[in-house]
Amino acid sequence: xxSGDCELHVLAVDxxxxxxxxxxxxxxxxxxxxxxxxxxxxxxxxLEMEPNVNMIITDYCxxxxxxxxLLRRVKGSRDLREIPVVIMSSEYVPNxxxxxxxxxxxxxxxxxxxxxxxSRLCGRLRN
Amino acid sequence: MDxxxxxxxxxxxxxxxxxxxxxxxQFYQLEDLQDDASPNFVEEVVxxxxxxxxxxxxxxxxxxxxxxxxxxxxxxxxxxxxxxxTSIGASRLKTECTFFRECxxxxxxxxxxxxxQKIKREHSxxxxxxxxxxxxxxxxxPIECATRPSK
Numbered sequence: 001x002x003s004g005d006c007e008l009h010v011l012a013v014d015x016x017x018x019x020x021x022x023x024x025x026x027x028x029x030x031x032x033x034x035x036x037x038x039x040x041x042x043x044x045x046x047l048e049m050e051p052n053v054n055m056i057i058t059d060y061c062x063x064x065x066x067x068x069x070l071l072r073r074v075k076g077s078r079d080l081r082e083i084p085v086v087i088m089s090s091e092y093v094p095n096x097x098x099x100x101x102x103x104x105x106x107x108x109x110x111x112x113x114x115x116x117x118x119s120r121l122c123g124r125l126r127n
Numbered sequence: 128m129d130x131x132x133x134x135x136x137x138x139x140x141x142x143x144x145x146x147x148x149x150x151x152x153q154f155y156q157l158e159d160l161q162d163d164a165s166p167n168f169v170e171e172v173v174x175x176x177x178x179x180x181x182x183x184x185x186x187x188x189x190x191x192x193x194x195x196x197x198x199x200x201x202x203x204x205x206x207x208x209x210x211x212x213t214s215i216g217a218s219r220l221k222t223e224c225t226f227f228r229e230c231x232x233x234x235x236x237x238x239x240x241x242x243x244q245k246i247k248r249e250h251s252x253x254x255x256x257x258x259x260x261x262x263x264x265x266x267x268x269p270i271e272c273a274t275r276p277s278k
Binding site for chain 2: 016017018019021022025026028029061090091111112114115
């Protein structure tokens, strides 16, 4: 990130502490400000308090509210719907991917997520 | 203290973890994420893994003890465990988690139980080996740089 660029803020959502640590590290290594939370419910609380989230990256399978439901809530909100939402999943389920993309997901990543995946996403974000 | 020897032992133990299939490529990815700003990242993630996996395995133990087996619940727990194994590159554990899930799909309780015993053994061995590895790294000092074994 060159001088003069503002720091982009990514909200990472994953109930797995391991995956949360990894995705947060990948994002921070790419110089993004990261807020990492362990549930979709907590993510919605953060979005209500913190207006300047530039991207949400969320696990699909989470207890209570899953990533798809979070995506729907974000895309259904007038205040939040412009925020790109990326879904992550450890399972390749074509119907799941299609459903998320049709609901407006920016991308769907299969875990384990790699730095190259994040670079590609965030490159689009900066453009 | 012979730091060179300690580093050599750490490197040898690390190589054996890959050669014997305990770890896979994903562990390299974690090492690549470690830097001066986060010098203990790999050990921190591995610590998180063993904390979370112990909890999941306790849940699975309880679920297997019940008279009426809930294969859906068992599969959900094992999916979470498998996900964490994948994230740190715990290859042998991941393979056994996959087998357990197949047993769940077949509603094969005997298979689940045998598989889970194997998971517990693999988990314990991996924990011991990684704890030894990180202890050697700590003793060897911060200069230790993990490098990929030559292919």
